[in-house]
Amino acid sequence: MVAMRLIAANWKMNKTISETEEYIKNFIPLVKDINDREILLCPPFTSLQVAGELLKDTNIKLGAQNCFYEKKGAFTGEISLDMIKETGASYVIVGHSERRHIFGEDDELINKKVTAVLEAGLRPILCVGEKLEERNSGITFKVVETQLKIGLSGIEEYIDRIDIAYEPVWAIGTGVPATPEDAKEVHSFIREMLKKLNPDAKGDSRILYGGSVKPENASEFMKYEEINGLLVGTASLDPDSFSKIVKSF
Numbered sequence: 520m521v522a523m524r525l526i527a528a529n530w531k532m533n534k535t536i537s538e539t540e541e542y543i544k545n546f547i548p549l550v551k552d553i554n555d556r557e558i559l560l561c562p563p564f565t566s567l568q569v570a571g572e573l574l575k576d577t578n579i580k581l582g583a584q585n586c587f588y589e590k591k592g593a594f595t596g597e598i599s600l601d602m603i604k605e606t607g608a609s610y611v612i613v614g615h616s617e618r619r620h621i622f623g624e625d626d627e628l629i630n631k632k633v634t635a636v637l638e639a640g641l642r643p644i645l646c647v648g649e650k651l652e653e654r655n656s657g658i659t660f661k662v663v664e665t666q667l668k669i670g671l672s673g674i675e676e677y678i679d680r681i682d683i684a685y686e687p688v689w690a691i692g693t694g695v696p697a698t699p700e701d702a703k704e705v706h707s708f709i710r711e712m713l714k715k716l717n718p719d720a721k722g723d724s725r726i727l728y729g730g731s732v733k734p735e736n737a738s739e740f741m742k743y744e745e746i747n748g749l750l751v752g753t754a755s756l757d758p759d760s761f762s763k764i765v766k767s768f
């Protein structure tokens with residue numbers, strides 16, 4: 520059984536430290552009474568520390584948008600999980616579409632990152648999703664299957680400690696979401712895949728939908744029991760808009 524549903528904000532490369540402070544101070548009172556769902560903010564690395572301080576003792580969790588899998592050393596420009604953990608973060612997004620398609624991350628690298636996040640005792644959110652040409656040629660399930668199989672390779676026994684985000688690439692930042700029915704279909708497929716990869720798992724993984732979620736359409740996704748949460752980019756950048764999504768169902 521899926522535990523609490525998870526509503527996550529992915530700020531991407533947005534907000535300085537002072538903008539983060541202002542957002543969080545405005546956001547906390549808007550969601551302070553909500554305890555029946557998990558709320559997660561994933562600011563850029565430079566804002567993690569201040570966000571961690573402000574979110575301490577609140578009902579809002581903190582996550583990073585990426586990480587490197589090595590513990591330390593000569594990896595210029597990279598951020599380790601120990602560094603992330605000390606800020607108070609408990610989640611790490613791995614394999615986001617922009618990491619895959621702008622920065623060339625492949626499934627093998629993503630698998631190393633998911634493994635390292637688990638080893639650090641943090642909770643990974645593994646992102647999967649097909650490109651438009653893949654959807655149009657009818658291979659959505661095949662693409663998602665490969666991303667899950669390789670992304671979770673060797674860590675199948677820990678599947679309950681991993682959440683998945685289904686984000687069709689063509690729906691991210693375009694204003695054109697998947698239909699809730701199409702999303703639901705892929706979510707059911709992902710749930711089946713997780714069962715196949717680990718038949719003993721309890722089913723604790725949340726499967727989130729992401730891609731042009733807004734206050735106006737969030738409840739359309741959340742009405743399906745197959746959809747256990749949302750990963751929100753653009754519409755999470757304003758505290759008012761994100762709090763409406765959090766409270767939309």
Ligand code: PGA
Pocket residue numbers: 529686690691692693694729730731732750751752753754
């Ligand atoms: P979007 O981004 O909400 O702006 O489409 C979602 C994401 O990339 O996580």
